[in-house]
Amino acid sequence: MENxxxxxxxxxxxxxPDAVPVHALREVNISVAEGEFTSIVGPSGSGKTTLLNMIGxxxxxxxxxxxxxxxxxxGMKDSELIDFRLEHIGFVFQHYNLIPVFTxxxxxxxxxxxxxxxxxxxxERAKSLLEAVGLxxxxxxxxxxxxxxxxxxxxxxxxxxxxxxxxxxxxxxANLDGDSAMNLLDIMEKMNREQNITFIFSTHDQRVIDRxxxxxxxxxxxxxxxx
Amino acid sequence: MxxxxxxxxxxxxxxxxxxxxxxxxxxxxxxVFMQSINRGSHEMMIDNMVRFHTGYVQLQDYRYxxxxxxxxxxxxxxETETRALxxxxxxTGVIPRIETFMLAGNDHTTRGAFVLGIDPEREHDFNGLRDxxxxxxxxxxxxxxAVVTEGLARRLELAAGDTLLLxxxxxxxxxANALFExxxxxxxxxxxxxxxxxxxxxxxxxxxxxxxxxxxxLLIALDRERDTRNVRQALxxxxxxxxxxxxxxxxxxxxxxxxxEFDLVGAYVMAGVLYIVIGFGFFGTVLTMxxxxxxxxxVLLSVGMKRSRLAGVLLMExxxxxxxxxxxxxxxxxxxxxxxxxxxxxLTGQTAETxxxxxxxxxxxxxxxxxxxxxxxxxxxxxxxVVFLFPLLKVMNLNILEAARK
Numbered sequence: 302m303e304n305x306x307x308x309x310x311x312x313x314x315x316x317x318p319d320a321v322p323v324h325a326l327r328e329v330n331i332s333v334a335e336g337e338f339t340s341i342v343g344p345s346g347s348g349k350t351t352l353l354n355m356i357g358x359x360x361x362x363x364x365x366x367x368x369x370x371x372x373x374x375x376g377m378k379d380s381e382l383i384d385f386r387l388e389h390i391g392f393v394f395q396h397y398n399l400i401p402v403f404t405x406x407x408x409x410x411x412x413x414x415x416x417x418x419x420x421x422x423x424x425e426r427a428k429s430l431l432e433a434v435g436l437x438x439x440x441x442x443x444x445x446x447x448x449x450x451x452x453x454x455x456x457x458x459x460x461x462x463x464x465x466x467x468x469x470x471x472x473x474x475a476n477l478d479g480d481s482a483m484n485l486l487d488i489m490e491k492m493n494r495e496q497n498i499t500f501i502f503s504t505h506d507q508r509v510i511d512r513x514x515x516x517x518x519x520x521x522x523x524x525x526x527x528x
Numbered sequence: 529m530x531x532x533x534x535x536x537x538x539x540x541x542x543x544x545x546x547x548x549x550x551x552x553x554x555x556x557x558x559x560v561f562m563q564s565i566n567r568g569s570h571e572m573m574i575d576n577m578v579r580f581h582t583g584y585v586q587l588q589d590y591r592y593x594x595x596x597x598x599x600x601x602x603x604x605x606x607e608t609e610t611r612a613l614x615x616x617x618x619x620t621g622v623i624p625r626i627e628t629f630m631l632a633g634n635d636h637t638t639r640g641a642f643v644l645g646i647d648p649e650r651e652h653d654f655n656g657l658r659d660x661x662x663x664x665x666x667x668x669x670x671x672x673x674a675v676v677t678e679g680l681a682r683r684l685e686l687a688a689g690d691t692l693l694l695x696x697x698x699x700x701x702x703x704a705n706a707l708f709e710x711x712x713x714x715x716x717x718x719x720x721x722x723x724x725x726x727x728x729x730x731x732x733x734x735x736x737x738x739x740x741x742x743x744x745x746l747l748i749a750l751d752r753e754r755d756t757r758n759v760r761q762a763l764x765x766x767x768x769x770x771x772x773x774x775x776x777x778x779x780x781x782x783x784x785x786x787x788x789e790f791d792l793v794g795a796y797v798m799a800g801v802l803y804i805v806i807g808f809g810f811f812g813t814v815l816t817m818x819x820x821x822x823x824x825x826x827v828l829l830s831v832g833m834k835r836s837r838l839a840g841v842l843l844m845e846x847x848x849x850x851x852x853x854x855x856x857x858x859x860x861x862x863x864x865x866x867x868x869x870x871x872x873x874x875l876t877g878q879t880a881e882t883x884x885x886x887x888x889x890x891x892x893x894x895x896x897x898x899x900x901x902x903x904x905x906x907x908x909x910x911x912x913x914v915v916f917l918f919p920l921l922k923v924m925n926l927n928i929l930e931a932a933r934k
Contacts, residue, residue, distance in 0.1 A: 359830060359928050380834070387832025394932075398827040402536035407529070414529050415832050463832070 306466050306499055307333040307356055312365035314351050314522070325351040326362065327522040333467070336497040338490065340504050340513035348522040349503035350471055356501070357390055357469045358382040370466060387415055391460030393470035397452040399444040405431055405455045406440040412462040430458035434488050450481025457489060467499035474506045486512050530837070534844035537817075545849065548813040552853025553860060555806040556904045559799040560861035565873075566795045567895035570788045574753075574777070579655035580718055582780045583623060583747025585760050587612065590773040592744060598628055598699045601742035602772060612746060616762040618755040623650045623747040626733050630696030630704070632676075632726055634684045641680055643694065643726045645733030645743075654749050657714070657727075664688025664712030672732045673711035679723030681713045688712050692726065698737035706736050748774075807911045811918065814846060818919040825923060826931025835923055842919040850912035854905045861901065868894045 314326040326348045333339060341349045354360035355367055358374050366375040369389055377385060386392075399408045409427035418426075431440050434454040444452050453473060460468045470489075474482035490512055492498045502509055510516055518526040538545050578584055592600040604624050612622050625646055632641035648666055652658045658666045665688075667673040674692050676684075686692060690710050698704035708728065716722035734740050750759055756776045763774040778785050828838055872891040874880075880890035 354929060357830070359932075383829060383832055383834055386830065392831055394827065398824070398932075400533070400824070400828075402533065402540060407532075411529065411533075412831060415834075415837070459831070 304335040305332050306335050306370060307331070307501075308368045308371075309352075309355065310366050310368070312352070312355055312367065313363045314348075314355065314360070315363045318363065324522045326355070326365075328365065329519075329522075329524055331517060331524065331527070333499065333501060335466075335499055336493065337515055338493045338500050338513055339515040339517060340502045340510050341517045341519060342504060342510055343519035343525070345505075347519040349519055351522075352519065353469050353471055353501070353503045357392065358386055387412075387463060389466045391463060391465035391468040393453070393456050393460050393468060393473045395472040395475045397444070397449070397456045397476075399452055399455055399459070401444050404441045404443055405436055405447065405451075405458075408444070408455055409458045409462050412459055416463055426462060427458070430461055431455070433492070434458045435484070448481065450477050450484060453477060453481070453485055454488060457485065461492070461498070467501060470500060470502045470504075472504055472506070473502060474504065474509055479508075482506065482508055530841055531844060534841050534848060537821075537841070538845055538848050541817075544813055544816070548810060548849055549853045549856060551809045552806055552850065552908060553857035555802045556854055556857025556908065557861045557864065559802055559907075560858070560900055560904055561864060561894075562795050562798055563900045564861075564865055564894045564896075565892055566792060567897060567900065568893035570791070571895050571897075572893050573788070574784070576717055577781060577784060578753075578777050580657075580716070580721065582775075582777045583654075583745075584750045584753060584756050584777055585748040585763060586775050586777075586780060587746040587748065587763060587767065587772050588744065588775065590771050593773070593775075596627075596744075598626075598697075598737055598739055598742075598744065601626065601699065601739050601744045602770070603741050604743040604746065605741060608746070608770075611766055612748065612763065615766040616755070616759045618750050618752055618759055619748055620751050621650065621654065621749040623647065623654050623749065624730060624743045625745045625747060626730065626737065626739065626742070627744050628696065628733075628737065630694045630726075632680060632684060633693040633695065634686055634690070635693075637684065638693070638695065639680060639683050640724065641694075641726050642721065642724045643696070643728060643733065645728050645730045647730050648727075654747070660714045660716060661712050662715045664710065666714075667711045667727075667729055669729070670731075671711070671729060672708065673729070674708035675712045675714055675727040676710050677714055677716045677722045677725040680725060681710075683723075686710055694726065694736070696737075699739045699742070702738040704736050704738070708732075803907060803911060806908070807915065810849070810911060811915045813849070814915050814919060817845065818842070818922055822922075822926070822931045825926055826928045829926065829928050830932060835926070839920050839923045842923065843916050846912045846916045846919070847909075850908050854908045857908075858901050858904065861904075865894050865896060868892075869896060 309329050309331050312326050312329040316323040316325055329352060341352060343349050351360065355362055358377070362375060366373050368374070374382065374385060400411065403411060406427050409430055410423040413423040413426060428440065431437060434457055436451060436454055439447060439451060444455070447455065474485060477485060486509060489500055493500055502513065504510065516528050517524060589600045589602040609622055613619055625644060628643050630641055630643045631638040633639070649669060662678060666675055676686060676692060681687065688710050692708045692710050694706050694708065696704045716725060734742060748759060748763065750756065760774045760776045767774070825838060829835065872893055875890040875892060
């Protein structure tokens with residue numbers, strides 16, 4: 302595939318291999334191309350989050366490997382992975398996980414600070430991203446002053462701030478009410494469509510599944526279907 | 529932005545931070561105050577010893593230390609005085625002395641006596657000697673009279689107006705015997721000197737000991753104790769071709785220094801206990817601040833923050849708390865010490881009587897020495913660094929996924 306960003310090769314993850322082995326992933330092989338809007342779905346314990354962690358370089362497989370833009374990240378050292386994540390991957394978490402003592406603007410700008418960008422660049426990009434997610438008026442509010450939906454939109458802006466190759470979103474709508482979830486999905490879908498940003502979700506949420514253009518279903522650590 | 533992050537993190541739990549800062553501040557205050565009182569009384573003791581006994585710096589013939597004999601006296605001429613005064617800017621005066629041992633007697637008995645030939649004016653300017661007279665008057669310049677300390681006068685049953693006999697040996701074995709009228713009796717602040725001393729005018733003792741224009745010691749007065757070593761060096765350089773040597777007071781009284789250092793051990797132990805208490809309090813705060821944010825740390829590492837940078841943020845938080853605590857503590861200490869400097873703690877009862885007996889004021893003086901302030905800052909900084917090891921190890925060994933699940 303010409304514009305493949307992510308590839309996994311026979312990815313296996315076994316927890317407690319010496320005691321009671323739990324096969325979280327069983328020889329998973331997937332490819333994700335640039336610009337995809339993909340959902341990974343499945344029941345609890347099916348391996349969605351584990352797969353996302355492997356793709357995000359947060360966890361190491363027991364066997365198999367993950368390649369991002371053709372580069373094998375499985376053998377990377379911890380410090381190399383941290384740098385790699387910063388430059389290539391954006392994360393959106395279920396619990397938003399914003400820095401509570403920073404304002405929305407500072408939360409978004411902080412990622413760019415880690416990339417050592419100039420202050421002007423940080424400010425301009427953070428503002429434009431917050432405006433893009435509809436929070437132009439709440440830039441100076443701290444997370445505690447924002448609703449769940451607003452916090453998750455800040456998290457999306459933060460994930461985009463580093464100009465990553467793709468965004469991994471772990472159950473992004475799980476804590477949001479209906480309107481907020483739809484609003485967030487609208488924003489992400491728009492960014493995907495207009496800016497060709499690649500999104501990969503793990504989700505139970507039917508609203509997310511309905512919007513996805515590709516749905517990978519997992520059962521017992523393996524790929525059940527890929528549509 | 530990292531600074532901002534550290535600073536704001538500090539105030540996420542305002543009460544806890546304030547309690548920790550207060551604990552550090554009060555411990556610093558207690559440590560500084562204890563040390564200040566200790567050092568204050570030591571400074572008073574040193575001041576007395578220096579003023580009445582050795583001077584801050586002393587010039588002697590280089591052979592005198594080996595053989596404290598009048599044969600090793602040195603010529604004291606007007607030019608010697610000028611050169612000594614000009615050797616260093618901080619020298620405020622010079623006090624010539626002859627010290628020797630003689631037999632002091634009345635009409636039927638004798639006692640060993642420490643005989644000091646002095647310039648009464650300069651001696652008084654340096655140590656207020658005349659203020660310690662308990663009877664009679666001090667001899668005037670040009671008079672051939674003696675002042676005897678109370679202890680010796682009591683042993684010899686002498687009083688002002690009586691005649692004192694002095695028998696001894698002058699320079700190069702010359703016989704030295706004379707009678708002096710006692711003009712006054714004094715109570716010397718230093719017990720040992722009070723028991724055995726006779727003061728004579730410098731010119732009288734020089735004549736008596738066949739030591740014209742000679743002295744055994746030239747005491748150097750300074751306006752700041754801390755210049756002692758520099759002044760010694762300057763004098764050493766100035767008089768290196770004159771067979772003279774300069775000593776500082778610690779070199780002349782090593783036993784006193786040892787005694788004072790031993791006395792400080794107790795204060796150091798107390799301060800150590802205080803700092804262990806602070807260390808644990810501080811550690812408690814940092815422990816909670818670290819453990820309650822493990823998930824946040826996990827997220828920060830997930831999104832690409834380097835472990836070393838995260839550790840740096842935590843180090844800044846630790847340092848912020850310690851700096852605020854130390855600075856408040858030092859400010860408070862300064863105020864408290866300043867108050868007690870103006871209103872010293874007065875001693876009463878038996879302790880006061882004993883102190884008065886020794887000729888000192890019955891007060892607990894405080895020291896304002898600058899190093900006792902910055903030393904505390906350095907100690908708390910060291911504690912902060914040790915305490916910081918905990919979050920540092922946590923961050924360096926953090927499992928991102930486990931932390932994010934917390």
